[in-house]
Amino acid sequence: MSITDSDQPAASGLLPAITALRTAAENADGDALAEILAPDVIFHTPLTSRICFEGSTEVTALHRDIFAVIKDLSTTEPLTRGDTGVFTFSGNVRGLKLDAMNLVRVNEQGKIVEFTIFARPLPALATLFATLPPRVTARRRGRAKGALVAALAAPLGFALRTADVFVPRLI
Template sequence: MSDPTDLSTSAASVTVNALRAAAERGDGDAVAELLAPDVVFHSPMTTRVAFEGRDEVTALHRDIFAVLDNLRTSEPLALGDARSFTFNATVRGVELEAVNLVSCNPQGQIVELTIFVRPLPGLATLFATLPPRVSTRRRGRPLGTLAAILTRPLAVVLHTADRLVPKFL
């Protein structure tokens, strides 16, 4: 943890506080202003896809903000130019919690974002909601529809398992 007196004034802290505020407002344009040109976003859903570049990561945030409701963030933790904060939100009425890891360059621009999501039903609902939207934007409606067909059954199965399996524990 860095010096607490430095947390609110460092370039990374200013950027992450602006990111949190933009997220709570659902403002993708404000996020764009915080990103380095070569930013990389690591998905919570797969290691097979990383979103790269300011334009793509900005578009992804617009998609994210379109599917999340009631997004609320926590105060960040700091180590050097890296910050971590949590957020809670709902997607299709299902609660989720996430941890964001944010790395900034010396100018305070975000160079890397990694997000981890829990619980499993929240992640499954996000997985059934966000990839079809992103796929439609990037590859067209037919592939977006295919993504929806492939992801929705997983969400149903995981929601059902989440309701039933704890009764067996």
């Protein structure tokens, strides 16, 4: 059951699209995700505002990488209004719990045209940053560049996981 604003009911294809997205995420099923994306879909990552992923082929491939890195995904019931819905999800990245919110917009055909992820806490997000971009880079640009991205991103994940152990004790 979703919570919907009565002044502006959900677009007819929104709830089925979100339900399919949640099911695809919980089952780590990139093929199922591909079926609900518009050809010109745009995905905004929580890792950087410098790039976004565009097109159903690239967004599907990215989610295969995401599903390989984030384990034990679970989702919540969505909130909807008009052509937009949100739901939260959680999972584990290298043993750290990641909590996130997915903001989804659909077109008139009920296909996802845009979605944005917001995530927390920072140590889990930094671990995701150290884990996912090397995998995506290796797929898109080759193993050598993937290794370079891993070398650049790994210290951030380590630093924030370490800080998360000590800083709260000092606050």
